Amino acid sequence: MRHISRGTNKFCGSCCSDFALEAARSTAEDALLGQTVIRATPDAYATFLARLDAPPQPNEHLHKIMQSTLPWKVK
Template structure:
């Protein structure tokens, strides 16, 4: 019986069916990054999987820290930096 670990270098096939327009788009993006279609899809899928799992991260804090966190969120912004940000020219406005 073989054990599986994070350093396992064996690969397995994954078959996907995609519309032609999606395949063309993926191929164009892969070429723009100097990658094969497979390498591009694997990298994009891995990043999406990591993001999905990181979005599920639960942070536990003690009750006092949580109350402090909520109090900070409830305070209106009032710093000089915030004022500068709100008064800065907007790129979408002429």
């Protein structure tokens, strides 16, 4: 890993600590940008969790999907 970092440092013209800081900053930024914040009241959040935990209600579309042949098993 060090030889890759040193090669990148020479190419970019930065020292090892600058390179490491920039890599850490970039990774942290990517992680934060990948987040979605949803604001909800405690009651709305509890309702949301209850719906996630509840089993799906039977319906025709769900039944059709569950009865269909799996795409990777089609001959």
